[in-house]
Each structure stands twice: as structure tokens, then as C-alpha cells.
Amino acid sequence: MTQIDQVDQSTPASPSRFQANLAQRYRADQIFQTAALLSVLIALFVLIMLLGDVFITGFPRFIQDFPSFLLSYPSRRAAQAGILSPLVGTIWLLILTGLFAIPTGVGAGIFLEEFAANTRLARLIEINIGNLAAVPSIIYGLLALQVFVRWMEPITGGRSVLAGGLTLALLILPIIIVATREALRSVPNSIRQAGFAVGTTRWQVVRDHVLPIALPGILTGTILALSRAIGETAPLITIGALTFIAFLPPLSPIIEGLRSPFTALPIQTYNWISRPQPEFQNNAAAAIVMLLIVLLLMNATAIYLRNRTQKIRND
Template identity: 55%
Template sequence: MNATARRRALDLLFQLLAMLILCLALGSLAALVATVWSDGADRLSWDFLTGFPSRRAEDAGIWHALAGSMFVILTTGGLAVPIGVASAIYLEEYGTRSLSARIIEFNITNLAAVPSIIYGLLGLWLFVRVMAMGRSVLAGASTLALLVLPVVILSTREALRAVPSSIRESSYALGATKWQTVWHQVLPVALPGILTGVILALSRAIGETAPLISIGALTFVAFAPDSLWSPFTVLPIQIFNWVSRPQLAFQANAAAAILVLLALLLTMNAAAIWLRDRYQKKLV
């Protein structure tokens, strides 16, 4: 009896602790959103969303940075997802036993922990100078793609590994080739997991400032990027610039831009969850 009571008390205690930690995490997020909202909500307007930067805080808008962020992230995804997923398929389905594959795997795990500024310096040398992309959307997206590739590869591998081997074996038993098995059986089952990894990776990329500043993304660009070769800026750089201004009115602009960035991030995540649920229902 006594022992049971103690077990129950411990159980309750642990539950409370877990709740407390959850509240702490959600509470700090809520506090952040609340302060930012109170600082910047007044600045949110159609003019702010569609305007261009200005030295006058009240005239300044963020369309250039919003369009830049979206363009860069879409291009990053377009580069990182096919390469990342293909690499993961190779490592997980084809090359698991070879020494070179294991060396590659080891390196990818390490690359995931490299500070982002290092990728920026690599991007400056490789994409901006050697490959002569200049300070373009393509150079920025290529740098961010490098940055998120390890995350995409690692999460895709996890997703592929989670596919029950019975599915592969039944496919082979029916005479399918390795490629047919991967494409028609393994990938569809792994897709929800892959999508989750991709969205986490892109969510990281959209908040990155340091690598883009070091490749020479600009701060004042009074037009939205119109091609892969166009100069660009992104929301975090614009926010950083406004925060470091002496005039208080720019702090409100920064807060409003943070709200827009949060909304963009939430939209991306919501889209990913929707896609994931959709394919989960259909295929498993």
C-alpha cells in the first residue's frame, strides 16, 4: 500500500515536472511573441508588406526582403532536396557496406555541426568568386543548400531506415529490381519523415543571417529579386539592420518584420504538416 502510494506520487511528480517544462518552453515563446507583438503590431499594414526600404522608419516596407527570403528558400529547397534525398538513398540503400560510404557518412554527421559562418566563407569563395555567381540569389541559395544538406541527408536516412524491411523483401519477392523497390515502395512510405526533415532544414535556413552577410547579401535593395542572378536581401538581415539603428521608430519596424518572419515560418511548417498528413493517409 505504502509502496503503491509512493509510486503514484512519483508518477504525479514526474507528470508535473513535464508539464512545468512544457509551460516554460511555451511560456517563453508566448512572452517573445507578446513583446514583439506589442512593439510591432501597429506597424503591420499592407503598405509595410509591399513597401521598400527607406531611411524614414514610417515609410519603410519589407517587400524586398520578404520576396528575397521566399525566393532564396524556394531555390535552396530546389537545390538541397533532390541532392540530399538522392545522397541519402545512395548511402542507405546502395552503399551501406563500402568503406567510402562510411567515410562519407562520418563526414556528413560532422558537417551538420559546423557553424553557419563557415559555410558563408566557403560560399563566398566557391560560389561568389570561383563559380562567378556574384552576390546573387543563386549564390545565396547554394550556400544555404550546403548548410542544410547534412540535415536533409541525415533525416532522410532516418526516414528510410524506419521503413520495415518486410516491405523491401516482399517487393524483391515479387521480382522488382532494387530501383523499383526504392522508388515505388520505400520512398512513398518514407515520404512523411523526409518532408519533416526538409521543413526543419528549411526553417533553419530561413532564419540564417551570418552566411548570407558573409557572401555579400545586401542590406539596402530597393527592388524585389527578379531572377536567380539578381542581388537580394532577406528578412533576418533587414531585421538586424533595423535593430541596430539609433532611432526608436526602427525598433518597431524590426518587431513588425519579426512578426512577418514568424508568420512565414508558421505557414511553411503548416504546409509541411498538411503535406505529410495527406501522404500518410494515402500511402500507408
């Protein structure tokens, strides 16, 4: 009987102790959803405007002289100027930066996450690597100017593509370390324990069980970091990358190539965009189109590699 009485009390006829107030809560839902959607639209709008502007200005130049724009050197005459040397310079930088930054960054990430004891020193290093990732790139440029261009001149040859690669590697090293650690941290600890429990050493656990699972994450982080590197202008200007290069670094002997002066797409763009003639503005836009293509290709590679490694893992 008492139970039935209680049920009666909770019917709308008598006042309940709960006031759901659904109408107002749903309104708050709506408001937040609209605000979030608006944020997305603003971001998209800005991006589309930028891309649209670049493509409208740059694409005619890019497509009209399709191979020749890519295959000629910069020139005083806008119509004859091309992006061969900056494009090749960017590719050199990309390869060198990757060669220096990927092994050291991934290695440091593995050490810090899998091997280092959780001491005060380790924590201090951890915090400072996080800080390094946030240091403005021009600071890296200043450091590199002193270390790679001046002190190491006998090796790097001064303002060379090698110095540029080292600079950019330094710049993205903290990003790669952080990405590697994140990827390693996402590997469940039970896998490590499974490995240790069957009598494997720490390196075997890392090599055979942890790294294969973390690899897609590491790859993605690394390629995104490389994408950031090839878009950088400030540190390269600081170390004295040239804006007018009418030759390519020789491939043989490779040391000559490494030590030759260079330019890169963002630098060439920066140079052209600061000129008054509209033809050069078009060239700058066309160079940006090429830079975007390189970036898109890299991101596509990242996605492809990630999917492929994940598939291998799931087989």
C-alpha cells in the first residue's frame, strides 16, 4: 500500500522533488551547438578565403607554364622566373632534416619513455622538451647561425643546405620527441608486462611489441613535424639562406652538394611577395601552390603509411 502511495506522489498531479526543466536544458544544448558550429565555420571560411586567393592568383601562372615554371631558375624577369632551385632546395632540406631529426627524436622519445627512470632529472628534461617545442623558430635560427654557420663552418661550409637541414632538424626535434612519447604512452602496459613475463629484455619488449604498436602514431607525428619544417622561413633567413640561386647543389660529390648555398620555397615566396610588380605577386602565389602540393603529398603519405602499418598490425 505504502508503495502505491509513493508512486502516486510522483505523478505530475502532485509536486515532485525533481524539476527536470528540460526546455531550458535543451535550449542550452542548442546554444552551445550553434556556437561550436559557428567556430568551425569561421575557421573554414578563413581557410577557404586564403586558399581561394592563392589559387586564383597563382594557379594561372602555375598551369600556363606548367613544366617551365617548375624547371627554371629565379630571374629578374617575372615571366621567366621559376622555382627549380627553391623546390630542389626544399627537397634537400626535407631529406636532411628527416635524416637528422627522425633517428635522434624517435630515439630520445624511446629512451625517455621506456628506459629512463622516473627521477627528478628525467622530469626536468621532460618539462624542458615541452618548453622547447614552444620556442619561436627565429630563436632556433639565431642559435643555428652561431653554431652551425659560424662555429661548424669547416664542416657545414657556412650558409649551406647542410646548415639549413641541421637548423630545421633542431627545430622539430622536440616535436618528434613529444609525438614519439605520446605514441609510446598509448601502448597498453599489459603488453609490456606480457613481454617481460616470458623472459624478454627491455629492448626486446620495445622492439618486438611496443614499437610496432606505436609506429603509426610515431609516423604521423614525424611527418606532421616535417611538414612544419618545410614551411619555416624565419630560421632559414636568419642563417642566411639566399633568395637568388641559379644552380643546384651538385649530387656528386655529395659533400659539395651539402656545403653549397641554397634557397627554399618559403624564402623564394617571401622574396617575391615583397616586390612591387604584380607579376612577381603571381609567382609568389604559384610558389605557394607548389608548397601546398608538397605538404599535401606529405600528409597523404602519412595517412597511407599509418593505414598500412595499422593493417599489418591487425593481420
